Amino acid sequence: MVGLSTLLCTLIVTFVFTAAGDGTTIPDGGPGASFPSAAELAASDGFVSGLSGAASILGVITLSFWAIAAATDFSTGLIRLLVQAEPRRLRLLAGKVLALTLCTAAVSLAATLTAIMTSGAMAAPAGIDTAAWANDGLVSAASDALMAWANTYLAMLIWGIIGLVIAVATRSSAIAIASGVGYVLVIESIVGLVAGDAAAWLPGAILTAIASGGTADVAYGAAATLGLAYALVGLAVSTVVFVRRDICD
Amino acid sequence: MIAIHTEHLTRRFAGRTAVDSLSLDLPAAGVIGLVGPNGSGKSTLIRMLLGLIRPSDGSAWVLGEPIDQQRRIANRIGALIESPAFVPALSAHANLRSLADLRGLDPGRIDEVVATVGLTGREREPVKTFSLGMKQRLGIAAALLPDPDLLILDEPTNGLDPAGIVEIRNLLRSLGTRGRTVVVSSHMLSEIEAVCDYVVIIKCGAVLFSGPIETLMARAAATIDVAPEHPADLERLGLLLADAGWRAGLAGDGCLRLTAPSHQAPAVNRVAMAGGITLGRLTATTGSLEDLFLSLTSDDPGPNPRSHSVEPTPPPHANGADSPTISQRG
Numbered sequence: 001m002v003g004l005s006t007l008l009c010t011l012i013v014t015f016v017f018t019a020a021g022d023g024t025t026i027p028d029g030g031p032g033a034s035f036p037s038a039a040e041l042a043a044s045d046g047f048v049s050g051l052s053g054a055a056s057i058l059g060v061i062t063l064s065f066w067a068i069a070a071a072t073d074f075s076t077g078l079i080r081l082l083v084q085a086e087p088r089r090l091r092l093l094a095g096k097v098l099a100l101t102l103c104t105a106a107v108s109l110a111a112t113l114t115a116i117m118t119s120g121a122m123a124a125p126a127g128i129d130t131a132a133w134a135n136d137g138l139v140s141a142a143s144d145a146l147m148a149w150a151n152t153y154l155a156m157l158i159w160g161i162i163g164l165v166i167a168v169a170t171r172s173s174a175i176a177i178a179s180g181v182g183y184v185l186v187i188e189s190i191v192g193l194v195a196g197d198a199a200a201w202l203p204g205a206i207l208t209a210i211a212s213g214g215t216a217d218v219a220y221g222a223a224a225t226l227g228l229a230y231a232l233v234g235l236a237v238s239t240v241v242f243v244r245r246d247i248c249d
Numbered sequence: 250m251i252a253i254h255t256e257h258l259t260r261r262f263a264g265r266t267a268v269d270s271l272s273l274d275l276p277a278a279g280v281i282g283l284v285g286p287n288g289s290g291k292s293t294l295i296r297m298l299l300g301l302i303r304p305s306d307g308s309a310w311v312l313g314e315p316i317d318q319q320r321r322i323a324n325r326i327g328a329l330i331e332s333p334a335f336v337p338a339l340s341a342h343a344n345l346r347s348l349a350d351l352r353g354l355d356p357g358r359i360d361e362v363v364a365t366v367g368l369t370g371r372e373r374e375p376v377k378t379f380s381l382g383m384k385q386r387l388g389i390a391a392a393l394l395p396d397p398d399l400l401i402l403d404e405p406t407n408g409l410d411p412a413g414i415v416e417i418r419n420l421l422r423s424l425g426t427r428g429r430t431v432v433v434s435s436h437m438l439s440e441i442e443a444v445c446d447y448v449v450i451i452k453c454g455a456v457l458f459s460g461p462i463e464t465l466m467a468r469a470a471a472t473i474d475v476a477p478e479h480p481a482d483l484e485r486l487g488l489l490l491a492d493a494g495w496r497a498g499l500a501g502d503g504c505l506r507l508t509a510p511s512h513q514a515p516a517v518n519r520v521a522m523a524g525g526i527t528l529g530r531l532t533a534t535t536g537s538l539e540d541l542f543l544s545l546t547s548d549d550p551g552p553n554p555r556s557h558s559v560e561p562t563p564p565p566h567a568n569g570a571d572s573p574t575i576s577q578r579g
Contacts, residue, residue, distance in 0.1 A: 077334035080301060081391060084328055085351040087300055087319035246302035 001065045005107050006114040008057050013050035013118040017041065021126030041123070044132045044140070048148035050122075051115040055152060055211030056204075058111055059159035060181050066100050067163035067176035074171035079247055089243045097164070097235070104160055108153040116145060147213065151220075155211035158227050159184075161234040162203065168238045203230055250277035252399055252430040253298060257307035260293050260454075267293040269454035270307065275432070275447065277312075277398075280425035282445035282462070283434040286546050290454035291434045292331070295401055299328055312399055324352055327397035329405060333388025337377035341368060341387050344376060348391055362390040367416060381408030389417065400424060401432045406440060418444050442466075442538040450545055457545045462538075469536025473514050475521070476504040478529040489524040490517065504530065511535055 020038040036049040043049070073079040086092045123130045133141065162184075167176035184204035192199035199205060200217035210227050214220030253275040260268040268290040275281050285291050296302045298311050300319035309316045312325055335344040345359045363372045366386040371379075379387065385408045392400055405421065406414045421444050425431045435441055441448060441462075448465050450458040458465055477486050480503045487505055490497045495517070500506035507517065511533030521528050 077330075077332060078336065080328075080330050081334060081348060082351065083301060084299055084326070085323065085348050087323050247296070248302060 002107050002110050005058055005061050005111045009054045009111045009114045010118050012054040013115050014122050016050045016053040017122035017126040021128055042129045044136050045144040047116055047119045047133050048145055050119050051148050051152055052212040055155055058156055059207055062104055062156040062160045063163035063180045064177045066160035067167040068173040069100055070164050070167035071171055071173035071176055083247055093242045100160060104156050105153060108156050112149040151213050152211050155207045158207055158231045161231045165234045165238050168241050252277040253311055255309040258304050258309050259306035261305045267454050271456060273459060277430050278428050279446035280421055280431045280444050281447040282441035283432055283449050284441055285451035289451045291451055324395040325398045327392035327395055328401040329388040329392045330403050333384045335376045338375055340373050340375055342372040348394055352395055354395060358394060362393045366390045382413050385409055399430045403434045438539045438542055452546045469541055471510045471536050472534050473507045473509050473517055474500055474504050474532040475517055476530040478527040482526045486521060486526050489520055493520045
């Protein structure tokens, strides 16, 4: 997960800087895309702005990882051994969520560091002025980096919880990944065309807003609140299904 | 002492009753065989006992605790349900270590159970390189990890080679004689017959038989096939045997079949000799668990060992007869 995330993060940040440097207009890709402009990249926090472009793909990777981690126990039958060893299913699920949360923290940190390093490496070739990056001092830069990581991490966690809910309900990683990614990247885009502004409040758009520190449609605070609400509902549904449902074949 | 007690335990799945008001008392200590045709409800029963699925009705206690309180007995039960499942990329030792950690057990126990199932030397290899038989051994090792009072094994010899089957069979026997209760669900009736002290036969979610294996085997439909040296004597032999209290029927091939235990074969011979008939064949056959199982679980209403009488009227005794060879099968 770390390798794939850092690789894709490198590619996307490279693309973001190259496109911004060329003056290429990146089309609005709906909930799956939020690409900064050249001016945004040249701003004082521009060294982390490229990360928002990778947020969706990081989210997809996280959703898939959480879904696989949750569903594989069912498809392999390992869940039988685990539940026998620890009959308190709530504790079992909490342990898994905690482990995945820590893993996602590490992945999001690696992705953030990768994005910063790639930004530094790509700014000059892309012709992005980086003078403002150091204007506010090291503390401010560290604060920007920390905030970018926190936003990315929060968005990735919510993506992961979406994957967890679907995986616990379907007990199939393939179905969980297909339906999760399909919904966020395809269905929600279609809903966006039909519903207009209302689509900005759907999970995919909210997660992009969180990772970007807010968008024109949704302020960061509102996005974070709604995102946390989605996460809590997701965890509640996962818990009820995991604890109550029979463990058959 | 009772290891497992169920009262009207029932589980329904979408209109189908997998376990039907099942009431059982299984004794503590010893090896208990759980047999039944496919879809008879064995796995559902085991899953309910382990808290993996909830009963629709009724209640059950395992080791004195209600089954909805699995936490209290988790480390007193070890189970291998269906095929063994492990993380393939991890070694056998690492898999067992994670289970030991989850159960809060001493990791030192791992080497013990690995040795018990004969995997010493292979425990550091990834499970994905294991054969089915080795995975089965590892599954049994995982079940033994908590040093359980109750061991529930579903098809424990599945995938094992003949030597492995004997090894596991001996292991089950020794576990059963060391005060543990071992419940073995298996389709291999010879295995059940060889290792079990107690048998439960289930069909369509209901108990057909539950009791010591000796009691069940005593109900086996033992037969004696008898044929006169001269086929012309067949009818007269039948009459003589009927007069002596046996019910004899034609078994084909110039042979009569008596439903009688093998120890009555000499008496049959004496009756024939007393009537001046020399026997050409006298074969006593003991019923097997397989025969019993098939007769119990068959939809065809054949002989039922539960209602079958194996004690005919005591036959008269006759002396001084040349005995033909008696072969005993089963």
